[in-house]
Amino acid sequence: MANDEIDTVGTLPPTDVDVRTGLTSEQVARRRAEGRTNDVPSRASRSVRDIVRANVFTRINAILGVLLLIVLSTGSVVDGMFGLLIIANSAIGIIQETRAKRTLDQLAIVSQSQPVVRRDGTATAVAPSEVVIDEIIELGAGDQIVVDGTVVEGELLEIDESLLTGEADPVHKQPGDAVLSGSFVVSGSGAYRATKVGKDAYAAKLAEEASKFTLVHSELRSGVDKILKVITYMMVPAGVLIIYNQLFVSEQNLGSALNGMVAALVPMVPEGLVLMTSLAFAVGVIRLGRRQCLVQELPAIEGLARVDVVCADKTGTLTENGMRLAELRLLTTGAGGDETRVRDALAAMAGDDPRPNASVQAIAEAFDHDPGWTATGVAPFTSAKKWSGISYDGNGNWVLGAPDVLLDPASDDARTAEEIGAGGLRVLLLGEGDVPVDAAAAPGRVTPRALVVLEQRVRPDAADTLAYFAEQKVEVKVISGDNAVSVGAVAQSLGLPGGTRAVDARDLPDEPDALADVLEDSTTFGRVRPDQKRAMVGALQSRGHTVAMTGDGVNDVLALKDADIGVSMGSGSPATRAVAQIVLLDNSFATLPYVVGEGRRVIGNIERVSNLFLTKTVYSVLLALLVGLSGVAAQLFHFDPMPYPFLPRHVTIAAWFTIGIPAFILSLAPNNERARTGFVPRVMRFAIPSGLVIGVATFVAYALVYAGPDQTETQKIQAGTTALITLIMIALWVLAIVARPYVWWKIVLLAGSVAGYLVLFSVPFCREFFKLDPSNVAATTTAFVCGGVGIVLVEVGWWVSGRLHGEKRRLFSLPESPAGSDGS
Template sequence: MTAGPALTVAGLTDDEVAHRVAEGKSNDVPTRAARTTSEIVRANVFTRINAILGVLFLIVLSTGSLINGAFGLLIIANSGIGIIQELRAKRTLDRLAIVGQAKPLVRRRSGTQTLTPSDVVLDDIIELGPGDQIVVDGVVVEETNLEVDESLLTGEADPIAKDAGDAVMSGSFVVAGSGAYRATKVGREAYAAKLAEEASKFTLVKSELRSGINQILRFITYLLVPAGLLTIYTQLFTTETGWKRAVLAMVGALVPMVPEGLVLMTSIAFAVGVVRLGRRQCLVNELPAIEGLARVDVVCADKTGTLTENGMRLSGLEAVTADHVEDVLASMAADDTRPNASIQAIAEAYPDPPGWTATAIAPFKSATKWSGVSYGEHGNWVIGAPDVLLDRGSPVAEQAEEIGARGLRVLLVGSTDLPVDDPAAPGTVTPVALVVLEQRVRPDARDTLDYFATQQVSVKVISGDNAVSVGAVAGSLGLRGECMDARQLPQSTGELAETIESHTTFGRVRPDQKRAMVHALQSRGHTVAMTGDGVNDVLALKDADIGVAMGSGSPATRAVAQIVLLDNKFATLPYVVGEGRRVIGNIERVSNLFLTKTVYSVLLAVLVGVAGLASEVFDTDPLLFPFQPIHVTIAAWFTIGIPAFILSLAPNNERAHTGFVRRVMSAALPSGLVVGAATFTSYLLAYQGRAASETEQTQASTAALITLLVTAIWVLAVVARPYEWWRVALVALSALAYVVIFSIPWAQELFILDPTNVRTTAMALGVGVVGAAGIEALWWIQGRLLGDNRRLWRER
């Protein structure tokens, strides 16, 4: 292609824009396709768990025992807390998304300016340059070597040349050249609007944590049906007590089987994570990215813009011949309509072009590593990578290599024997000068790399720059390892993966190679994060497990990344990793508490139910379920509810591992069995039979509750490990709260408790202590079997 025509297509007038807005022909796609407030309210109120608790609440109300319906407050708590946290996260995400969104350059009669995508109207003229995202569908009206990547829409990896009259689709982006297009489809009519809507929803899908919890909940549902039916039958038909007492016993058995707070705590942990990261100017486009980055064991980092700052300055000019290279550089910089950081540095150093007229322009492409301009009688000129434009063994290429070894960026300026738009360009290149540019290393880059090293996360530096230069920068940051020129990388995935694992830094990497390197690492079972800011990083960002873009990067990179660092600080990544580890580690702890409760509740219901069936066969005293709903409600307050909330938000830097379901169930199942067996034993020892008075039945229920609380508090004590002062205080205050409840006369009356029988109460405490010892022993035995080096106190 030759240089495109001068800008001739005028934009809309202000009146035409206002008319189109009035007609609804604006790009009214929301910044994020988050759930509306009404959808958030419905999603948090109308849940399966709330429905179960709601039905049980109405059953209890029918008995007239209002205090036993206290568990109904869980419906309000579940819904209210979930709504508040999700609305907070929604506001944070929406605010950050406005900052981080692509801002197209729109040409109008009143002037050309950057606007938000929602301000674009039908027939607007939108200018394009390298890295720009196409925000609405349109038709090209001007172009200069314009090439568009549509891989995110069509899967076609090769850039597509666009001529005037060709269609462009929203969601694609410019990789080379410049131009302008007229908007022909805006709003929800645009091709990528629905894709973008699905991609940016506030959701917890594709999360091992979420899918694991759903798997556990399905298993619990299968347990609830037989256990619930058995409980309903035995309490209503075998106990020969009044229907009100039987119904309360039935509800008391069923309520604790429901892990009512587990999903809520997960949602809260994710939502709070979004808000916390938002305060650090980190936009999380997809919530599971918080979890995913915590599982990352390889970070592929681009050098430019990630380890080094975007800005560059001219450090020196090494002339090879006597040509007026300053005039050449000034002209080439002036004729680049969308200069990159290198050309901007040259333009600042040589601001006075001689006024030559360009006859052909070849824009810079990541795949070719050079750009050029033909000036007719003033010659054909190229600027680019010395090791690409010259033979690697030539003296000038070796000189460039020596300069690059100091961590500097080196570009070759040369004259060519072919016009730059010739298909065979650049042809034979005659070196004229070496342009030496200096990049500043980010001051926080070394600390960030040191953090990843301490966390056993490998860092691979992947750059399009000269391999020696990349290795020098990495070495200055303390990153040790072999450096390799990507042009020597093997083609097969297996060999490529082996090479990547044995090397640390890579130079002269093409965009398609970055993508292949991500795939190769994934084939070895690695969870890969890719950071970048340029168009050449888009394909790798898209295919990495977690894509992290810089806020100052191209709109295309920000569009495909799950996480956008709006403050452009690589040092924010450790905080994102830490937030993910906090979420995963704490939800695992909290899950242990909730599922232990479900296990012991199901076991207790089954044991009481079986005893009820046996009483019919052997004509013995039937067992009334020991607890009324208020008992299981207060039991959950300080053994699960409040501690779980605190633990879910606590700091946690333990590295995340796969196998969430297996680990949680292996801890909760034995603990729940011990708690259930101990509680049932205590109840049997205290139970006075069919002839028991109401006071004796209350004392037996109180004894069972005491044993339950002692063992459940010890489960909390185990889950809270390794200890810090506040964790010890949390366990101690939880136990103290129950001592207070059992000691106050009006609380005893309100909660239907009677610990006045010293013998029965002492027996209950003794059984509880034995159960706690069993839980403690199980914890140490499990650690030995799993090879987990368990400890009581956190290491300093």
């Protein structure tokens, strides 16, 4: 969208809308009937129709569906059992995604910012979707602009449009100026009339450009998609080669040839991989939802698993939101410095603030009387200047803000404030300026009147949370706008390394490389401006860190947007909740370890099951190629060709206990290992060697017992059984490797898988139904020998690969840690 559209000056409201009272109920009802509402569907949630379509019409289901039709055309219904996977994949995916959608929708309603509109002369908070055209909407610091409009009232109103335009500086808005949805109020107050709602609004148009709003890249999903494309291309030549071998080389009838082709192609399809990926994400959303955590972008779960630096604000994150007045310390007496006048000034300033922050609320509770002063000028608080002020007719120009900003740092009063702040208390200076607070030269020369000492309680679970991150090798950087000494005191009390060496951000270098050096060495920072928070996130990212930023104030918005993962508190400003990928609705920093743990569970388990599915794909492709090429070689060198060893029912049961059921359990199991980049190469390093071993060992076992083209039906079944036993033995060992390190339930899972196959091969009904015959001692012995050799090769390969790539290998899990580790 062109910049000239952004800068367009709006028009004043039409005559039928009274700015003071807003729309009447009748006018609202008429506009709703005309469809002129802000009813834009949430981008955080897909519709049920979209979920059904996405889970039914998949590449996997399409491939399996075609193969199912081919098998059914031969009349072999039993061999079409793999078609049940289409139903299972679709049903499980739909059910879990629908549950996740319901969870997301319910949490999104709780988290949703509610603009305040004027209707029938009353200010009312409504859902964004209930806003209609011509609505008069009130604004205050931290509010998000929900629809496009024109300013009708403005008192030092400053709007940050950086999320839309990239311009870093807030824009001063006066009556008649246009405001755009997606921007937010930095300071001041006012009201605007809605001129564009719904899909016509600026942010709704931008939402169609995914790059503007989708900040999280999913390496898992892109990796899985890449693997599926390669597999699809591989299936075509493999299928052609197999059908050629079955029909023209082995000279089987059409039905047997087609069954052999399907048996070769079905295991190439990693049918459960996409399902397990979607399932793990969906279950993650549901689990986090139970902890009052709203995931606004699903890949954010994966992103948190990769986080190695958490940037946390002090106020509202490490400390509780609420404050109370601990002390009022007078600095001057006489000439306006008496206690009564100071108390009156504080009461007046707190009472005249339409949108008080936590500090002003604490002052208002302590000084709740009305001195009757008349305000003549206002300077709202901003994170950049660190002070606010109000001028009163005949009662002076009062300012309230940071002592180290308003005072000479070398003065006795500044030193006193710093000493108090060193105890972890928040200290504000109340002073009188010699110029009106709304003058260009404000605050002018400030005469200190009193230090307002506020007490913040450290969250009782903050220390445990920091200890968890330290144990998990995740660095925590405390980045706050408060005095550095005060921030350091809080960090030190929580045992954060480096808390005693708090850095004043006013001394930080602007050069990104130098800033990154400071950030690598320090953990605690005070007096950080909003633009510096953003720069600090960028500097950490430039050193290869994956950064999560937590915050709740309007000064955190830019840093939240630029961080790899933005985490907002539920009580935070609407703007912070809008740009964050994750919202902690319970306002508890202690929830973050569970979010990180859930991310690690998702990504770690998907990698585990990917190893299983892709190993199956590799050995299936290799076995098909070996059988097909042996047929070509048989024609060239005049020896007996071999048909494909398995029926479709064989490859179905081969996956039951080596992949299907175990993969489902492993995808939902606890896992607390920090995720690493390089998902696809790491999976391939395991799947390709393991698949090669299984494919070659199975082919060799089959070749050794194959009795030639004149074999009896019994010999044919025994040869297929031999190949199947070899395959299952090595595949079970691959499962045993993937399940490491072992805990008790994994050992039970492995034992159950082995028991499942023992039942299939020993119960007469199962042997007859699945055409299994292990009664030939020589053939079965061959299977065990080939399987044993394959197991040794896979095991050696796993240890050698770990040594070559510096990966730690463990057979058994370490003892569980108390901070949420599951020992996986």
